[in-house]
Amino acid sequence: MKVYIPDDSSACAAGADRVASAFEKIKEVEIVRTSSRGAFFLEPLVEVDTPQGRAGYSNVPPSQVPVLLKKTPEPISQMSFFTKQTRFTFANAGVTEPMSIEQHGFKALNKARGMDPQKILDEMKKANLRGRGGAAFPAGIKWQTTKDTASDLKYVVANADEGDPGTYSDRMILEGDPYRLIEGMAICAHAVGAKKGFVYVRSEYPAGITKLRNAIAHATEAGILEEDFFELKVFVGAGAYICGEETALLESLEGKRGMVRPKPPFPAIQGLWQKPTVINNVVTFATVPDVILRGGDWHASLGTEKSKGTIPLQLAGQVKNAGLVEVPFGVTLEEVIWGYGGGMPKGAKFKAVQVGGPLGSIFPKSLLKTKICFDEFIKVGGILGHGGIVVYDDDTNMVNLSRHFMEFTAEESCGKCTPCRIGSTRAKEILEVILAGQGTKEDLALLDELGETMKLGSLCALGGLAPMPVQTAIQYFGNEFQRK
Amino acid sequence: MPDLAPILQECRSSQPNILATLQKIQEVFGYVPRDSVPEIAHALGVTDSDVAGVLSFYHDLRTEPPGRHVIRFCLGDSCLATHCEKSLAALEKKLGCKLGGTSKDKRFTIEKVYCLGNCALSPSLMVDHDVHGRFTSGNVMSLLKDYK
Numbered sequence: 001m002k003v004y005i006p007d008d009s010s011a012c013a014a015g016a017d018r019v020a021s022a023f024e025k026i027k028e029v030e031i032v033r034t035s036s037r038g039a040f041f042l043e044p045l046v047e048v049d050t051p052q053g054r055a056g057y058s059n060v061p062p063s064q065v066p067v068l069l070k071k072t073p074e075p076i077s078q079m080s081f082f083t084k085q086t087r088f089t090f091a092n093a094g095v096t097e098p099m100s101i102e103q104h105g106f107k108a109l110n111k112a113r114g115m116d117p118q119k120i121l122d123e124m125k126k127a128n129l130r131g132r133g134g135a136a137f138p139a140g141i142k143w144q145t146t147k148d149t150a151s152d153l154k155y156v157v158a159n160a161d162e163g164d165p166g167t168y169s170d171r172m173i174l175e176g177d178p179y180r181l182i183e184g185m186a187i188c189a190h191a192v193g194a195k196k197g198f199v200y201v202r203s204e205y206p207a208g209i210t211k212l213r214n215a216i217a218h219a220t221e222a223g224i225l226e227e228d229f230f231e232l233k234v235f236v237g238a239g240a241y242i243c244g245e246e247t248a249l250l251e252s253l254e255g256k257r258g259m260v261r262p263k264p265p266f267p268a269i270q271g272l273w274q275k276p277t278v279i280n281n282v283v284t285f286a287t288v289p290d291v292i293l294r295g296g297d298w299h300a301s302l303g304t305e306k307s308k309g310t311i312p313l314q315l316a317g318q319v320k321n322a323g324l325v326e327v328p329f330g331v332t333l334e335e336v337i338w339g340y341g342g343g344m345p346k347g348a349k350f351k352a353v354q355v356g357g358p359l360g361s362i363f364p365k366s367l368l369k370t371k372i373c374f375d376e377f378i379k380v381g382g383i384l385g386h387g388g389i390v391v392y393d394d395d396t397n398m399v400n401l402s403r404h405f406m407e408f409t410a411e412e413s414c415g416k417c418t419p420c421r422i423g424s425t426r427a428k429e430i431l432e433v434i435l436a437g438q439g440t441k442e443d444l445a446l447l448d449e450l451g452e453t454m455k456l457g458s459l460c461a462l463g464g465l466a467p468m469p470v471q472t473a474i475q476y477f478g479n480e481f482q483r484k
Numbered sequence: 485m486p487d488l489a490p491i492l493q494e495c496r497s498s499q500p501n502i503l504a505t506l507q508k509i510q511e512v513f514g515y516v517p518r519d520s521v522p523e524i525a526h527a528l529g530v531t532d533s534d535v536a537g538v539l540s541f542y543h544d545l546r547t548e549p550p551g552r553h554v555i556r557f558c559l560g561d562s563c564l565a566t567h568c569e570k571s572l573a574a575l576e577k578k579l580g581c582k583l584g585g586t587s588k589d590k591r592f593t594i595e596k597v598y599c600l601g602n603c604a605l606s607p608s609l610m611v612d613h614d615v616h617g618r619f620t621s622g623n624v625m626s627l628l629k630d631y632k
Binding site: 009010012013014038040041043162163164165166167168170171203204205206207235236237238239240241252254255256257258273314315316317318322323324354357358388390391392393395396401404408411412414 | 499500501502503504505506507534537538541542543544545556558559560561562563564565566567597598599600601602603604605606608610613614615616617618
C-alpha cells in the first residue's frame with residue numbers, strides 16, 4: 001500500500017520526516033515522498049489512494065502512525081480548503097514526486113519547440129501574464145524586447161530571491177515542482193534565443209537549492225535542455241533582501257555588491273554582463289508551461305480586466321488555516337482570509353492585514369472588501385507584491401511594527417540612494433522616540449516628510465515603497481502614535 | 485590562519501566572481517578571515533576594496549568563526565505577527581548571548597534572518613539546514629537538544 005508523505009521543508013518542520021520514519025517500521029507500506037499541497041495548517045498531511053482519489057489524514061503525530069491506516073481518511077476532493085481553489089501553477093503541489101521527470105513530462109516544452117519563437121511571444125502577450133515577483137510588468141513584452149535586441153549572447157535569469165517576509169510560493173516550486181521552473185525558463189530561452197540561464201536562489205532555502213540542482217542535473221542528463229543547447233546554473237544568494245530587485249540581483253550574480261542600477265538601460269536590453277537578459281520571478285516562469293499548453297486566450301479568460309490569470313496567495317501570521325491559496329484575481333481580501341484562511345485563530349482578534357511583504361500597506365478592517373488585483377490595490381494605496389498576506393492580531397503594537405519596518409529597510413538598503421540609506425535610519429530613530437511615548441506632532445510631520453522624500457528620491461521599490469506600511473499604520477491607527 | 489590557496493586556485497578565472505569565492509571560503513572554513521582580503525584580491529585580480537566591499541555587504545558572510553551550530557532566528561513579518569520576540573528573548577537568555585553572538589561554550593551562534601519561507605508555521609527558526617516552526621517561548625529550547 002502506498003502512503004504519500006510530503007518532503008517540503010515546512011511539512012518537515014511540522015514533523016513529516018518523523019512521520020515517514022515511523023512508517024518505515026510498517027512492512028506492508030510503500031512510502032512515497034511528494035511535494036506539499038501547501039495546506040500547511042494540516043501538515044503533516046499523510047495521504048493514501050482510495051476509490052475517490054487521494055484521501056488524507058491531517059496533523060499526524062508520529063505516535064499515531066501504527067494505528068493511522070485503520071481510520072477513515074478524508075478525500076482531498078472534499079476538503080474545503082482545496083475545493084474552491086483554481087490550481088494551475090500549483091496543480092502538481094502535493095500530488096507528484098518533485099524529482100520525477102516522468103511525472104512532469106515536459107509537454108509544454110515539447111510543444112514550444114515545435115512553435116515559431118514569435119508565436120510563443122504572441123501567446124505570452126495575449127495571455128497578459130504580468131510578473132509575479134511584485135512589479136507586475138507584462139512578461140511577454142519583456143521577452144519580446146530581449147528577442148528583438150541583437151546580441152551574441154543572451155541570458156534567462158529566474159529570480160528565486162524570494163525575500164518578502166510572509167511569502168513562500170517560490171520555495172514551494174523550487175522544492176516541489178522544480179521541473180516546472182526549468183521548463184518555463186527553457187521555453188523562454190527558446191523564444192528569445194538565449195543559450196545560458198541562471199536561477200538566483202536565496203541561501204535561506206537550502207532544501208530548494210539542493211532539489212533544484214538535482215532537477216537541473218537530471219534534466220541535463222536526460223537531454224531535455226540539450227536541444228536548444230540551453231545551459232542552466234544555480235547561483236546562491238548571501239542574505240541580502242535587495243538582491244530580489246532585478247538589477248541588484250544581476251550585480252550580485254556578477255559577484256559584486258548587490259547595488260541597484262539606474263534604469264534605463266533595462267535588463268531586457270543590457271542585463272547580466274551587459275547582455276540582453278530576461279529576468280522573471282519563479283512563479284512567472286512556472287506559469288509559462290500552462291500558457292503554452294492551454295493558450296494565451298485561456299490565461300486571459302481568468303482574472304480581472306487588467307490582472308489576468310491566477311495568483312498564488314500565501315496566508316501567514318494570525319490566521320487559522322495558513323497556507324497557499326491559488327485563485328483567479330478578483331476575490332476579496334475578506335474572502336481569502338475568512339473563506340480560505342478560516343479567519344483568526346482561537347482567542348485572537350483581527351487588527352490589520354498587510355499584503356505584499358514589508359513594503360506593503362497596512363490595511364484595517366474597513367479595506368477588507370478590496371479585490372485582489374493589481375489596479376484595485378493601487379487605488380486604495382497598496383501593492384499586491386508577491387502575494388504574501390500577513391494578518392496581525394490586536395496584541396500587535398503598530399508603533400513597534402513601524403519601527404521594525406524602518407529597521408528592516410535600514411539593514412537591507414543597498415545604500416545607493418541617500419533618502420533610503422539615511423532616511424530609513426532617521427525614521428527608525430523617530431519611531432523609537434514615539435515608541436517611548438515621547439513623540440510630538442512635529443515628529444509625525446517629519447516622519448511623513450521623510451517618507452515622501454524616500455518615495456521620490458529612491459531608484460527602486462525598496463526606498464520607494466518602504467514608507468508605505470509606516471504611513472498607512474499612522475493613517476489607520478493614528479491614536480497609537482500619540483504622545484502618552 | 486586557514487590556507488586559502490587551493491580554493492583561490494579553483495576560483496581564478498577570466499571573469500572572477502568575488503561573491504562566489506567568498507561563499508566557497510566560508511563553506512570550507514565557516515568564515516572569511518578579514519586579514520585574508522589582500523590575498524583573495526590578488527588571486528582574483530581585483531582590488532582589496534572590491535573584496536572588502538562584497539564581504540561587508542552580505543549578511544551571510546562572517547569574518548569571525550561561528551559556533552558549532554548556527555541558529556537563524558526569523559524576524560520576518562509573519563513571525564512578528566505571531567509574537568516571536570518572546571521566544572527570541574527566552575532563547576537569548578538561555579544561551580547567554582544576543583542576536584549576532586555566540587554562546588560561551590561555542591555550541592550556538594544566533595543570527596537574525598528575515599524570512600525562511602516557513603511563514604505558514606510561524607514563528608520559525610533554522611538550525612544549520614533544518615527549519616523549525618510553531619514554537620513558543622516555553623518550548624523553543626527543546627528544539628536545540630539534538631544539536632551537540
